[in-house]
Amino acid sequence: MDAETARALMARRRDDIRGRLDEVDRRLAAVREARGDWTDEEHDPEGFALTHEWSQAEGARVRLGATLRELERAGDRVSEGSYGRCAVCDAEIPTAQLELQPERTACVACVDRRRR
Numbered sequence: 001m002d003a004e005t006a007r008a009l010m011a012r013r014r015d016d017i018r019g020r021l022d023e024v025d026r027r028l029a030a031v032r033e034a035r036g037d038w039t040d041e042e043h044d045p046e047g048f049a050l051t052h053e054w055s056q057a058e059g060a061r062v063r064l065g066a067t068l069r070e071l072e073r074a075g076d077r078v079s080e081g082s083y084g085r086c087a088v089c090d091a092e093i094p095t096a097q098l099e100l101q102p103e104r105t106a107c108v109a110c111v112d113r114r115r116r
């Protein structure tokens with residue numbers, strides 16, 4: 001994959017992630033507001049649901065933030081000329097995989113192998 005294509009993919013992915021982060025922030029703000037002065041969350045089903053919603057949104061925010069950092073590192077790899085190679089087996093990562101996740105550092109086969 002050439003650098004120009006890689007950068008374009010990453011820019012699109014970054015916009016997508018930022019959009020999702022905005023959405024998560026709005027959800028967190030809404031929960032914060034709804035939760036207001038609930039003090040007895042454990043015994044209040046609605047309070048519990050809000051706490052659950054909160055932890056889900058927080059989890060999403062952490063994951064999205066991590067992806068943004070991975071994208072930054074991927075940008076460095078484009079500059080170094082090592083972008084698009086699997087860090088494990090050194091094969092070229094298929095374009096279709098990079099189109100979905102331009103921040104990828106390993107090919108799907110290696111990620112699957114590591115998971116097992």
Ligand SMILES: [Zn+2]
Nearest residue numbers: 086089107110
């Ligand atoms: Zn690999």
